[in-house]
Every structure is written in C-alpha cells, then in structure tokens.
Amino acid sequence: IAHDVDPALALSIARVESGGNCGVKSRKGARGVMQVMPGTAKKHGVSTRQLGTCDGSAKAGVRELAYLLKKYKNKKLVLVAYNCGEGCIKRKRLPKETRNYIKKLR
Secondary structure (H helix, E strand, O other): OHHHOOHHHHHHHHHHHHOOOOOOEOOOOOEOOOOEOHHHHHHOOOOHHHHOOHHHHHHHHHHHHHHHHHHHOOHHHHHHHHHHOHHHHHOOOOOHHHHHHHHHHO
C-alpha cells in the first residue's frame, strides 16, 4: 500500500476521474489518470510534464490522497477535498458534481 493509501480507493478514483485515460486533461486544467491540478502535483514533487504520464499522475494523486487521509481521517471529507478542493469542505452545500462523485466512490 503506497503512502498508506488503499489501492482499491486509488484505482476507483482513477476510474471515476478519467476512466483510466492517462492523457486526459479537464477544462479546469486537471491532468492524467488521477486528474490532478498542476499546483497540487507541484506540492508533491511532480512536474506538470510528469503529470501528463500515467506514473506521474498516479504518483501525485496517491500522494494527495495520503495527505488528505492523514489530515481529515474521514473518507467522505477526503473525497470532497480531492474532487472539489479543501475549501469545499467548509461549504454548506456541495456542488452537484461533488455530491455525485461521492456517491460513485462509496
């Protein structure tokens, strides 16, 4: 288990985020199989160029999951933060996209 992240959780997130497509880029700029934003990747030592590879995106995504799991210790909060950003956790109402995302990963 890399970085104390359940591989099944990481694989499920990759499936929901990108359908397993390593080369996908979102309208908002998230990249790769784990759909990680460049700023988040940089925080974990992964360059934007590396983020375009399966390995780089997986590395950044798993490291972010490990960070969020350690910080929040609650799967729902981790999924909210992964999908919508940590600022989303404080919202009274989550965006529909995030609510649907959580349902897919429970």
